[in-house]
Structures are given as C-alpha cells and as structure tokens.
Amino acid sequence: MYYQRRANLDDAKAIAPLWMAFLEERSQHDPGMVLKPDFDFVSYVKQKLESPYIYGFILEYGEHKKIVGFLFVYVHDETPSLDYDGVTDSPFQPRRLGGAIGLYVEEKHRQPDAICLLVEGAIALAQKLKISDIDLLISIEQTGVHKLLERFGFKKAAIQYTQHYEIKDKNLPPLKPQVSQSSKFIMINIKSVYRSIMKTLGWAN
Incomplete structure (x- = not known):
C-alpha cells in the first residue's frame, strides 16, 4: 500500500539519498550535469523544505511507511527577470506559476498508481493556491513521465535542444x-x- 503526504524537515535525512539517486540518474543522460563530490544533500533538502515557495510531497510504502519517492514543486508570481539590466516590464500579463523541481521514485516502486499519488497531491496544491499555469521541463528519455502527464491533461508545448562543451580553461x-x-x-x-x-x-x- 502506498501513501502520499507533505514532507517536513524531519524527512530530510530520508529524502537526501533519493535526491542524490535522482540527480545521478539524470546526469547519466546529460553530460552537462556533473555532481559535486561529497555534496551535503541533507542540508540541500532542508533548505528547500524551509523555503516558503517550495512544497515537498513524499511517497511512503508499506506498514512502516518507508519513504520511497518524492516530488518537490515551486510556486511564484511571475515578474520580469532581474537577471538582465534594463528589463523593467513584460508584454505579457503576469501569471501565477507552478513547476517541478524534482520527481523521483525508487525503481521497484515505479508503478503508475503510486506516482499518480504524488502528482495528484501537487495538482491539489496548485488548485488551492490558484496557480494559473504549470510549466514542466521533462527529459526526453523520461517517456513514462510524458505519458503520465498526458493522462492528467498536460500538453507538449516545446522541444528543448542542448549541447555540452568541455571548457578546460578555468579563466573565464x-x-x-x-x-x-x-x-x-x-x-x-x-x-x-x-x-x-x-x-x-x-x-x-
């Protein structure tokens, strides 16, 4: 039996190895993602759980409710980017956006019904917060996630191309x-x- 609930700070230690596995799996398909050695994933997860704009959901399994998966999402009111000087306005109406930071379930527990529990929890939150748009970036190899999102009514909106370059000169x-x-x-x-x-x-x- 699977259960879904909101994550809290006490769950950080159990979520940390899952997050590391999630990124290790992602990096196998993307040479541009190189993990730092000895990275503190527990502190990393705690920082996300302490953010007022990030919500974590966990998937538990069995009588002892072992944590076997997670879904972390973020929400924000869209404003012009502050990363570029001179950008003070946008031609588009502002939106209330939601997106996924990470979704991972241990391989032996990757059953559609179990993963749906996590997605349903996030969608219920989006409805409660009156999110107008949910934007998701999904790797091309995650075909199972593509089909799952289509079941929930999501539409494919873009195709992203990437190219990795090895920069050996550290004097940037x-x-x-x-x-x-x-x-x-x-x-x-x-x-x-x-x-x-x-x-x-x-x-x-």
Missing part, C-alpha cells in the same frame, strides 16, 4: 561588460553630491 571572461573608470568616477561624484544635499537638508547624520 566576465559575462557582464566591465564598467569604465570614467563611469565609476561619475557614479562616485553623483553619490557625493547626493550625500551633500541630504546633509544640507538635515536628512543625514
């Missing part, structure tokens, strides 16, 4: 253009003038 160039010395000087002067004005108005200590 900066991605962000360097600020010129003249620009730095201007910024320093602006800050200096600002502080002088604030001090004159008595708004600064």
Whole structure:
C-alpha cells in the first residue's frame, strides 16, 4: 500500500539519498550535469523544505511507511527577470506559476498508481493556491513521465535542444561588460553630491 503526504524537515535525512539517486540518474543522460563530490544533500533538502515557495510531497510504502519517492514543486508570481539590466516590464500579463523541481521514485516502486499519488497531491496544491499555469521541463528519455502527464491533461508545448562543451580553461571572461573608470568616477561624484544635499537638508547624520 502506498501513501502520499507533505514532507517536513524531519524527512530530510530520508529524502537526501533519493535526491542524490535522482540527480545521478539524470546526469547519466546529460553530460552537462556533473555532481559535486561529497555534496551535503541533507542540508540541500532542508533548505528547500524551509523555503516558503517550495512544497515537498513524499511517497511512503508499506506498514512502516518507508519513504520511497518524492516530488518537490515551486510556486511564484511571475515578474520580469532581474537577471538582465534594463528589463523593467513584460508584454505579457503576469501569471501565477507552478513547476517541478524534482520527481523521483525508487525503481521497484515505479508503478503508475503510486506516482499518480504524488502528482495528484501537487495538482491539489496548485488548485488551492490558484496557480494559473504549470510549466514542466521533462527529459526526453523520461517517456513514462510524458505519458503520465498526458493522462492528467498536460500538453507538449516545446522541444528543448542542448549541447555540452568541455571548457578546460578555468579563466573565464566576465559575462557582464566591465564598467569604465570614467563611469565609476561619475557614479562616485553623483553619490557625493547626493550625500551633500541630504546633509544640507538635515536628512543625514
């Protein structure tokens, strides 16, 4: 018999080896995913469980309710990306998004009905939080997950291509253009003038 429930901090130690197995399995199909040696998966899982925007669900099996699988999802209100300077608006209406961080079930327990318990728990949460869109990135080799999602009404929306390059040179160039010395000087002067004005108005200590 399988059971599904929300994960809590006390479950982190049991979830950690499953998460490691999940990433090891993923890395076998993606050469760009190289795991760090001796990574602390217990702390990693705890950090996710402590996040207010991440929800974990676990799959338990048998009389002793051994944890044999998990599904972690995230939710957020969509806003323009803060990763790029100058991006302040978007032409699209904002959405309330949900997505999966990781889904893994031990191989001998990968039965459709058992996995459905995890997915149903996540969908029920999405309905409760009034999530407008659920976006999922699924590896091409996970054909079983594709079929499962289609059973729940999900539609294939995109195809992702990847290419891995071996970069042996560790001296990487900066991605962000360097600020010129003249620009730095201007910024320093602006800050200096600002502080002088604030001090004159008595708004600064």
